[in-house]
Amino acid sequence: MALSRKVGFFQGLKYKGGGPMIAWMLHRITGIGILVVVGLHVISSFVMQQIGSDWATSLNIIYEADLFQILVAFFVIFHALNGARIALLDLWPKFQVYQREALWLQLFILLPVYGLTVYFLVQRTLAGS
């Protein structure tokens, strides 16, 4: 049976799920985002190579822009780390009681990994290579 959902978007935002809820939402958003980005990358590269059309080139220019790459890096790293947390806790359910600690651990891994990625991305642009 389908759940009857009579909850609007803004009403749903009021639900106080805390960290795990935000992680769940971000996992969905980043997952769909990665699918869209990778799909566009494949299609635009294919069209650029085979047909050489202008819109594919401009799509690739957007895709390779630093601001976009910083966003994509966040999507990939967050999705990977959050997914690893979910998978590990699901495979060893004994540790489910430490959910919130796992979320904090994930954040503490995310910050340096993502920070270093952004640092190298920006540094590469400033170096002009």
Next chain:
Amino acid sequence: MSTRTVQPGFSFEYSMWIFTRISGLGLVLLATLGMTSALIMGARTQMDLPTLMRWTFFPNPNHVINSNIPGVELGWQNAFWQTMQMLIFFFAATHAFNGLRVVIEDFTGYTFVRPILRGLVFLLWLFALIVAMYVILAN
């Protein structure tokens, strides 16, 4: 109080639930393997960052060669890396399209639209797999 164990039936949803977790961990491992191997094989002096990322997520010479690296076919175009490409693509595509299906089916009711969308996602998945096999094996 006695504990009761419930054995879940082995349904499509259950097997995809397990597959999502296994393939997710597998993708992290495969990406780590790809990036580490590329660095061992000299990526640090031969590749720039985007090329290393291309190698990490889809280790295909044709994919990496777009960045004009000389001699990329020499050490890396072999059956091992072709297997790695197939694994990483199969895991990623199945994980992704199953995730898309889950999100879609969370927002659609049990109407005639549901099987149509499910079939569409299945066709997209099949198309992506066939194209990827061609790209991997063609070079």
